[in-house]
Amino acid sequence: MEPMKIYILGCGSAKPANGHLPSCQLLEARGKLFMIDCGEGAQMQWNRMGLGMTRLSHIFITHSHGDHCFGLPGLISTMGLLGRTADLHIHAPADLKPFIDCTLNLFCHEMGYNVIFHKVDCTANQLVHEDRSVEVWSIPLRHRMPCSGYLFKEKPTLPHIRPEMLECYNIPVSQANNIKAGMDWTTEDGEVIPNSRLTRPADKPRSYAYCSDTLYTPSIARMIEGCDVLYHEATFSDEFEVRAKQTCHSTARQAAMIAQKAKVKKLVIGHYSGRIKDIESHLGEAREVFLDTIASEEGLILDFDTVVKK
Amino acid sequence: MEPMKIYILGCGSAKPANGHLPSCQLLEARGKLFMIDCGEGAQMQWNRMGLGMTRLSHIFITHSHGDHCFGLPGLISTMGLLGRTADLHIHAPADLKPFIDCTLNLFCHEMGYNVIFHKVDCTANQLVHEDRSVEVWSIPLRHRMPCSGYLFKEKPTLPHIRPEMLECYNIPVSQANNIKAGMDWTTEDGEVIPNSRLTRPADKPRSYAYCSDTLYTPSIARMIEGCDVLYHEATFSDEFEVRAKQTCHSTARQAAMIAQKAKVKKLVIGHYSGRIKDIESHLGEAREVFLDTIASEEGLILDFDTVVKK
Numbered sequence: 001m002e003p004m005k006i007y008i009l010g011c012g013s014a015k016p017a018n019g020h021l022p023s024c025q026l027l028e029a030r031g032k033l034f035m036i037d038c039g040e041g042a043q044m045q046w047n048r049m050g051l052g053m054t055r056l057s058h059i060f061i062t063h064s065h066g067d068h069c070f071g072l073p074g075l076i077s078t079m080g081l082l083g084r085t086a087d088l089h090i091h092a093p094a095d096l097k098p099f100i101d102c103t104l105n106l107f108c109h110e111m112g113y114n115v116i117f118h119k120v121d122c123t124a125n126q127l128v129h130e131d132r133s134v135e136v137w138s139i140p141l142r143h144r145m146p147c148s149g150y151l152f153k154e155k156p157t158l159p160h161i162r163p164e165m166l167e168c169y170n171i172p173v174s175q176a177n178n179i180k181a182g183m184d185w186t187t188e189d190g191e192v193i194p195n196s197r198l199t200r201p202a203d204k205p206r207s208y209a210y211c212s213d214t215l216y217t218p219s220i221a222r223m224i225e226g227c228d229v230l231y232h233e234a235t236f237s238d239e240f241e242v243r244a245k246q247t248c249h250s251t252a253r254q255a256a257m258i259a260q261k262a263k264v265k266k267l268v269i270g271h272y273s274g275r276i277k278d279i280e281s282h283l284g285e286a287r288e289v290f291l292d293t294i295a296s297e298e299g300l301i302l303d304f305d306t307v308v309k310k
Numbered sequence: 311m312e313p314m315k316i317y318i319l320g321c322g323s324a325k326p327a328n329g330h331l332p333s334c335q336l337l338e339a340r341g342k343l344f345m346i347d348c349g350e351g352a353q354m355q356w357n358r359m360g361l362g363m364t365r366l367s368h369i370f371i372t373h374s375h376g377d378h379c380f381g382l383p384g385l386i387s388t389m390g391l392l393g394r395t396a397d398l399h400i401h402a403p404a405d406l407k408p409f410i411d412c413t414l415n416l417f418c419h420e421m422g423y424n425v426i427f428h429k430v431d432c433t434a435n436q437l438v439h440e441d442r443s444v445e446v447w448s449i450p451l452r453h454r455m456p457c458s459g460y461l462f463k464e465k466p467t468l469p470h471i472r473p474e475m476l477e478c479y480n481i482p483v484s485q486a487n488n489i490k491a492g493m494d495w496t497t498e499d500g501e502v503i504p505n506s507r508l509t510r511p512a513d514k515p516r517s518y519a520y521c522s523d524t525l526y527t528p529s530i531a532r533m534i535e536g537c538d539v540l541y542h543e544a545t546f547s548d549e550f551e552v553r554a555k556q557t558c559h560s561t562a563r564q565a566a567m568i569a570q571k572a573k574v575k576k577l578v579i580g581h582y583s584g585r586i587k588d589i590e591s592h593l594g595e596a597r598e599v600f601l602d603t604i605a606s607e608e609g610l611i612l613d614f615d616t617v618v619k620k
Contacts, residue, residue, distance in 0.1 A: 016354045040350055040380075107375075
């Protein structure tokens with residue numbers, strides 16, 4: 001099974017504080033990298049983490065607050081300097097487009113690749129992107145401006161061949177694809193070997209939901225139900241619950257309530273306000289509701305194989 | 311004497327490499343902070359260094375390459391979030407203005423302060439800003455686009471009062487300003503005490519020149535002659551001298567040649583290409599020409615009192 005990993009590049013909020021960087025993550029799924037939000041400093045943090053940029057073709061931006069998109073001009077320019085030729089797709093609410101246009105018009109005249117903007121409807125829970133192995137769905141969030149979360153779902157794969165069984169029944173390798181596709185095998189003696197004996201079940205598709213920034217919104221639970229890992233913003237602690245509501249953000253406890261309601265396997269919290277100085281205590285408030293919670297931090301890599309219970 | 315200090319926030323070049331951040335410095339002079347260039351990540355690095363933002367009113371940008379200005383949207387926005395009300399002045403070549411306009415139009419609707427853009431003529435060596443205690447001059451540089459360096463000069467101050475002499479001659483404190491301004495003192499007996507006995511000479515005004523990005527250009531030496539500290543870009547090492555010329559950059563050795571020609575007291579090199587992995591060897595190439603050279607690094611604070619020989 002190909003690895004599925006989340007790389008936390010930044011998990012702070014709007015104002016720099018406590019050493020955090022603004023929102024940015026990379027999701028590795030089926031051999032590709034997807035970027036989610038692109039706060040200032042994303043390209044430097046990416047470089048520090050030693051990751052290559054060539055596997056990235058799609059960036060998903062939740063909304064047009066600076067701490068979620070001010071890393072784009074630098075990232076787009078640097079990819080140009082590195083000689084990129086492949087298209088780069090940016091999926092975001094419509095109000096981000098003028099910022100991309102401005103960046104391209106002012107700084108990217110000689111760039112060898114195209115940036116293609118895809119408008120995301122922040123009111124709909126719908127498919128916004130798919131390729132051969134991954135689907136991405138929008139999740140309407142409630143913030144002070146149009147804002148969309150994203151759900152990444154691996155597409156189902158075919159069952160695994162059992163090589164020892166192919167050998168046992170002397171089945172030619174050329175038949176492997178047919179058998180993966182479900183074909184039974186008939187031996188020279190006319191015996192029918194059912195497909196289930198020749199294959200192991202396919203891996204269970206995994207899923208990752210990213211919900212930031214948002215007012216506590218229980219209705220999103222049904223859109224992310226049962227997903228493996230949920231990243232949910234937890235800007236404030238209980239103490240600032242009123243301020244969370246006023247600014248259309250969530251508390252750590254509210255993030256945990258969404259995780260519980262949606263029956264996800266693991267919750268990751270982040271988007272910390274500068275007021276959150278004690279992450280352990282913040283995490284504790286979430287864990288009172290949903291024990292399987294992790295606090296994100298810059299540089300953290302979450303491998304689905306190890307963080308998600310089978 | 312009020313401290314004069316340079317804070318190195320970033321000294322890398324266009325592509326993130328070797329942990330460097332793109333160009334950004336703060337100059338503390340006469341109690342004020344001036345920012346020079348504002349590469350991506352400037353506000354986070356500023357926060358990390360524990361400096362307040364209120365003393366900054368003037369930002370000087372050398373040119374409109376992203377690694378010198380992509381920190382502006384975040385910095386401008388954050389100052390708004392922090393409740394700034396004082397005007398912020400940005401001095402830069404004219405081609406930066408659309409980027410500032412775009413930032414303000416898209417992200418700064420509810421901001422409580424004004425950003426005022428001042429166009430710098432990149433072909434002239436002239437006064438671009440002055441206040442009661444500091445002058446800032448443009449230095450025409452040769453790069454792939456309009457580009458200006460900056461020379462910061464303290465204005466001369468008045469001599470220092472010698473309090474023990476005022477006491478000795480029973481001179482009222484109300485006369486201190488007149489004596490600072492050069493007045494002699496006549497005692498009740500009619501004796502004239504010359505001003506030189508009542509005062510110590512004024513501090514020598516200090517100066518700081520910032521030259522980045524630029525092709526090796528000996529003619530700038532006369533514009534920065536005798537300045538205390540010169541920051542000069544040293545993008546490449548000797549090995550890449552041809553590439554330096556092609557891309558309108560300088561080598562460490564060429565930076566040192568400018569320092570030598572201009573008879574500055576201290577040279578600081580930076581704007582390192584990603585190819586410069588061994589800073590000590592890079593510094594060595596500069597020191598072969600100009601011994602009083604320092605290699606900049608992120609987080610470095612240079613105090614003129616200690617780095618400049620009296």
